[in-house]
Every structure is written in C-alpha cells, then in structure tokens.
Amino acid sequence: MTQVTLDIRPTFDVRQRLFGGVPWDVVLDDFDAVTSAAYSVSLFTTWDEDAVALAWLKEPDGADTPIGGDFFGAPALTEPRHMIPAMDARDTTQQLGVVGPWSERLAHFRFEFAPSDGEEIQSEYLVPRAHAVDAIRAVRELAPVIAPVLQISEIRTVAADDLWLSSAYGADVVGLHFTWLRDQAGVEAVLPALEAALLPLGARPHWGKLYLDRDTVVPDLYPRLDDFRTLTERLDPEGVFRNPFLTRLLGAL
Numbered sequence: 199m200t201q202v203t204l205d206i207r208p209t210f211d212v213r214q215r216l217f218g219g220v221p222w223d224v225v226l227d228d229f230d231a232v233t234s235a236a237y238s239v240s241l242f243t244t245w246d247e248d249a250v251a252l253a254w255l256k257e258p259d260g261a262d263t264p265i266g267g268d269f270f271g272a273p274a275l276t277e278p279r280h281m282i283p284a285m286d287a288r289d290t291t292q293q294l295g296v297v298g299p300w301s302e303r304l305a306h307f308r309f310e311f312a313p314s315d316g317e318e319i320q321s322e323y324l325v326p327r328a329h330a331v332d333a334i335r336a337v338r339e340l341a342p343v344i345a346p347v348l349q350i351s352e353i354r355t356v357a358a359d360d361l362w363l364s365s366a367y368g369a370d371v372v373g374l375h376f377t378w379l380r381d382q383a384g385v386e387a388v389l390p391a392l393e394a395a396l397l398p399l400g401a402r403p404h405w406g407k408l409y410l411d412r413d414t415v416v417p418d419l420y421p422r423l424d425d426f427r428t429l430t431e432r433l434d435p436e437g438v439f440r441n442p443f444l445t446r447l448l449g450a451l
Contacts, residue, residue: 211259212237212303213295216279217269220250222338224270226331232270233355233372236263238304241353242281245341250353252281256304259297281306282350282377289313318349319378319385322404323392324356324365329399330372336395337374343391347384349377362422365402374401378408386410417447 220241225232233239238256253269267274278287278294287293289311291303307313325333334353337344352375356366365371374396378385389410393401402419403409409416417423427448434440437451 210300211297212256212300213259213297214254214256214291214293214303215265215295216275216293217253217255217272218251218275218279220253220270220272222249225250226334228270229331229334233353235265235269237261239355240306243351243353244345244348245338245351246345252279254281254306258300281352317380319380319382320376320404320407321378321385321389321392321409322365322373322375322407323396323401323409324371324373324404325396325399325401327355327370327372333372333374333396333399333401336399337392340388340391340395343388344376347379347381347388349379351376362426363405363420365404367420367422371402373404375404423448 220232225241232241232253236255236257238254240252240254241250242252242254243250249272253272255265255269257263276294278290278292280287280290289307291305291308292298302308323333337351352373354373354375356371356373358368358370359366361367365373376392385408389408390412393410393412397411397413397415397419400419403411403416420426430439430444430448431451435451437445440448440451
C-alpha cells in the first residue's frame, strides 16, 4: 500500500442519555422507529426480562430530537448506569446528557478503563435488518438456555458497506451481541441452539468473536470470500499471515 485517502468528517460533540424499561412489544412492533430515534441507539437486555433493561441513545449536540424524558414509554435515568448491573458506571463514557467530543461519547467505555466486564467471552451475529424482529423473537425463546451463561446482550444497527469480509456487506444489518460469562464449555453448549435459530435468517458471525458454525454454512454468507481467498494466495503465498483459523476458513495453500 503506497497511498491512502481518508474521508474525514469534521469533529462534532455528542450527548448520551439512558432510558430504562422499553416494552418488548414496542421494540418488536415499531423496531425501525425505536432504532432510528437517535444518531446511535443500543438496546441492552438479558432476554428473560419483561422489558428491555436499557436504551442507550447518542445524539449530536444541537440535533433536533422529539425525545424528552420518555423513550417509547421508558423513563430517562437520572443516575449513570453500566449496562452490566454489577459493574461500576465510572468505566462508561459520560451519560445524563452531558455534551462532549464524539471521541469521548460514541464508545460505551472510557479509553482508560477496561471495556465491558473484562472477564468474558463474546459472540455477535449480524442479521439482515429485514429479519431483525424474527431474530429477536427467536433469541427470546432461547432465554432460559442463554441467561445462565450471559452477562448482557446488546442490540444495535449497522449500515451496509461494500467491504468483502464485513458482516454488513451489501445489507443493513442488526447486531445481536452477547457478552458471556467466561465459561468456555457453557457458552459452546448454548451456541448450537443460537446458531440454529439465527443462521437460517442469514446471520453472519462477527469474525473476531466466538462462533461454532458446525454445519459450515457461514462461508456461503460472504459472497466475496472466494475473491478474498484468491487475493490472500497472491499476496501471501507462503502463509505468513495465516493461523489455524484462517487456514480452516480459507483452505490450505
């Protein structure tokens, strides 16, 4: 690589607010309205709750917003919260509508602190937005299996892109993220049921997080994988940048 051109947006300020207890029927019946209500919307749940525990909204300073002290029936919180109830909110970026630079608000966690719990396993499946509600319903049905090994889940939306191995390649998607307890055997025991529910809906797993894909259907969900395989064989013919995972995914050189 000899040259890179960056498309840079001018800096901007952001505020973030939290709302507690968004009714599930609202999320399922009006999913697009809920998830597009702010610049960034994250929903946090353990799936076995009567309502989504937290809605985490990030908005550019000065943006017009109809959201006051209520978000689809969920009241605004008046005290900072970590998305994992047992964790200290001091690890999170500043909340309660306090305006600050985008670099100190768009991430959930302060750069100088450990993100999330710090002792965990993570999985994430990116589902085409058109199937988001079906996917959420399917995961909720698995709540009795998931909850015992789960710390928290985040539901977030991601815009389509044209990056070959992106889990949002060619389609707007909804990410179903799972922060598990650090229990490898316990997590691997629940993933088959989770993948059986999500992969038929077109879910793509996050490459950097734990997934199983015992039926090896995941490569078929990435239409440019063969192009990437050809590129790696040309640029890395000795496999210097390979590891066992990539060799299993791409095949031996």
